[in-house]
Amino acid sequence: MTLTAVKSKENNQAGQTENVLVYNTKDLNLWYGDHHALKNINLEINEREVTAIIGPSGCGKSTYIKTLNRMIDLVPGVKTNGSIEYRERDIFNKDFLVEELRTRVGMVFQKPNPFPKSIYENIAFGLKIHGIKNKQIINETVEKSLRGAALWEEVKDRIHEPAYGLSGGQQQRLCIARCLALEPDVILMDEPTSALDPVSTLKIEELIQELKQRYSIIIVTHNMQQAARISDRTAFFLNGEVVEYDVTDTIFNSPADSRTDDYISGRFG
Numbered sequence: 001m002t003l004t005a006v007k008s009k010e011n012n013q014a015g016q017t018e019n020v021l022v023y024n025t026k027d028l029n030l031w032y033g034d035h036h037a038l039k040n041i042n043l044e045i046n047e048r049e050v051t052a053i054i055g056p057s058g059c060g061k062s063t064y065i066k067t068l069n070r071m072i073d074l075v076p077g078v079k080t081n082g083s084i085e086y087r088e089r090d091i092f093n094k095d096f097l098v099e100e101l102r103t104r105v106g107m108v109f110q111k112p113n114p115f116p117k118s119i120y121e122n123i124a125f126g127l128k129i130h131g132i133k134n135k136q137i138i139n140e141t142v143e144k145s146l147r148g149a150a151l152w153e154e155v156k157d158r159i160h161e162p163a164y165g166l167s168g169g170q171q172q173r174l175c176i177a178r179c180l181a182l183e184p185d186v187i188l189m190d191e192p193t194s195a196l197d198p199v200s201t202l203k204i205e206e207l208i209q210e211l212k213q214r215y216s217i218i219i220v221t222h223n224m225q226q227a228a229r230i231s232d233r234t235a236f237f238l239n240g241e242v243v244e245y246d247v248t249d250t251i252f253n254s255p256a257d258s259r260t261d262d263y264i265s266g267r268f269g
């Protein structure tokens with residue numbers, strides 16, 4: 001039984017609700033050509049939690065989250081074995097259409113990447129691609145998504161202006177709104193605040209706390225304080241392996257492995 005499963009069981013005995021898994025990664029290995037970038041990864045990720053992935057540069061954090069929505073398929077020469085179950089279905093199974101997976105699992109990148117269109121069109125565009133044509137539904141979804149990303153009040157009077165006119169932090173919240181419009185189940189975030197100033201970072205962190213009421217969030221971050229502040233569980237990656245995975249408080253206050261302790265204390269990385 002894995003650590004997370006043990007904890008779920010303990011919670012259950014204490015009369016709390018059992019955790020539901022959104023992802024279950026089993027013995028995952030990944031190679032870029034000959035380079036073994038992910039080694040025997042086993043991770044159970046709970047729904048409606050924030051799961052942080054931390055570790056030094058090059059340890060495989062981005063590779064792992066890009067595998068969760070099969071964006072890794074776009075890299076030539078990648079090989080994998082093992083499995084990743086999303087809601088108990090193997091994402092590598094040929095019956096699981098990648099388009100379906102990416103609709104269920106949204107992604108926000110390090111650098112805000114709005115389309116060169118208006119604020120409104122940034123959200124409406126994705127809806128139209130998904131076949132939604134009704135103007136009223138589109139208008140309502142645009143507003144709902146911008147509200148969900150805590151951006152509506154700031155942009156409601158200029159939603160037909162170019163998205164590039166927004167600040168970096170606003171652009172990142174627009175990218176989150178664009179993701180929310182498609183009603184995802186999971187949101188993957190790859191260092192979403194690393195290009196932002198402290199005030200914009202705080203806004204995104206507050207937003208993540210709100211979003212976890214409805215979505216499961218998996219976030220890669222180099223910022224230890226951020227992982228400690230916003231995540232429920234943290235996985236520490238090193239050289240393509242998961243060294244330790246536990247509730248965030250334990251990782252930061254009493255890690256089991258001395259390498260985790262060294263990393264979070266800033267002794268390397």
Ligand SMILES: Nc1ncnc2c1ncn2[C@@H]1O[C@H](COP(=O)(O)OP(=O)(O)OP(=O)(O)O)[C@@H](O)[C@H]1O
Binds near residue numbers: 060061
């Ligand atoms: N497209 C690629 N082709 C070949 N090797 C790659 C590719 N992408 C990543 N790698 C290698 O795989 C390893 C893991 O990279 P990855 O980007 O996942 O690390 P990371 O932990 O996210 O790093 P960082 O914190 O610097 O973003 C590194 O050794 C990297 O050089």
